[in-house]
Amino acid sequence: MAEHLPGNLGKVLANPAAAKLFSLSGLFAVYKPKGPTSAGVLNQLKEKLLAEAGVQTCGRKRKKQMLKIGHGGTLDSAAAGVLVVGIGQGTKMLSNVLAGSKKYTAIGELGKATDTLDATGKVIEEKPYDQITKGDLERVLQKFRGDIMQVPPLYSALKRDGQRLSSLMKKGEAVEAKAARPVKVYSLSLQNFQPPLFTLDVECGGGFYVRSLVSDIGKELSSCASVQELTRTKQGPFTLEEHTLHEDKWTIDEIAQSLEHCLSLFAIEPSLKKLKTEHSEESIVSCEDK
Structure with missing residues (x-):
């Protein structure tokens, strides 16, 4: 028993x-x-x-x-x-x-932005992406390596007054974006490019959001982007x-x-x-x- x-x-x-x-x-x-x-x-x-x-x-x-x-x-x-x-x-x-590093494989989609920065959210913006080449994307990635500043997503586990921002957003409450904060990207490479989809391998430090990275990449390309699939392949050892x-x-x-x-x-x-x-x-x- x-x-x-x-x-x-x-x-x-x-x-x-x-x-x-x-x-x-x-x-x-x-x-x-x-x-x-x-x-x-x-x-x-x-x-x-x-x-x-x-x-x-x-x-x-x-x-x-x-x-x-x-x-x-x-x-x-x-x-x-x-x-x-x-x-x-x-x-x-x-x-x-x-405190250790993490590795991710992310599939991003160009030309589409969502409120959650991934495929689970509501599409809030669509922009052309036909002009973007593999070379354009690889050049933009250079801006996101090393020590960079990043704004965390509104839909996240970060808290305000003890409640997760994602929970507040789902309740329809107004949530202000957190200030940009320093994060570290140890490596970032383009693994595949078949527009509108692109695949990235990322190794980063703590507090880093791949959803924000993909969104920021879209903006740097004068378009928009969101994460379609995300897999963490390593955490610490x-x-x-x-x-x-x-x-x-x-x-x-x-x-x-x-x-x-x-x-x-x-x-x-x-x-x-x-x-x-x-x-x-x-x-x-x-x-x-x-």
Whole structure:
């Protein structure tokens, strides 16, 4: 029979699967598909792990009874790719991952602007793009490499008075654009150009928005542009091909193996090895959605 948390902690941890789950600590990566939010993917992951461990959560107290788990670096619901997850004491290391670089592959569409800067939004402007050549696009990219200034999108996870700008926009409230801020682009290359579509590979630092980049590129070309598809292929040391666990691998054993494998990705191995072997009640705490 499934157990309840946190009252019968000793009884719960007597279950080998539950004991193993609540001993896990560190960082790993999962694949976020296009569609759900990052928080939705995290909740799905929690539910699968708790179900496998035979642990139930009860009604309104559900969040307080969750694993200590969180994600670093929100992906738009329309985006796919690497989502880094911290479990146990690994949640304290998520900020270190956020400070690292990220890589994206983006497909942009020329001649069309939307209010969200991607394909999920309402088209608010259309302009000619037939005059734009591959050479034009490659020349414009030079302006967006290195240290640049960027205005974040209005539809974003940035907050005003504790509420996300995207939530305020959806409610129809007036939202002022944030001031331009410094961001870093380590590399930016054109992979394909078949008008109106173009494909970019981008490596950037924290706080960077690919949607804003594509929109700004369109403006520099005296047209407009929006993102059609976006995939994060790397975050910190975690890559899409080598390190991400797809949903069919969201099991206690698979995550334990991934945590072990990922120890070698970090220079601070001693602290991570210590985290992995910790067994404490700290593993069962309240965790709000990111």
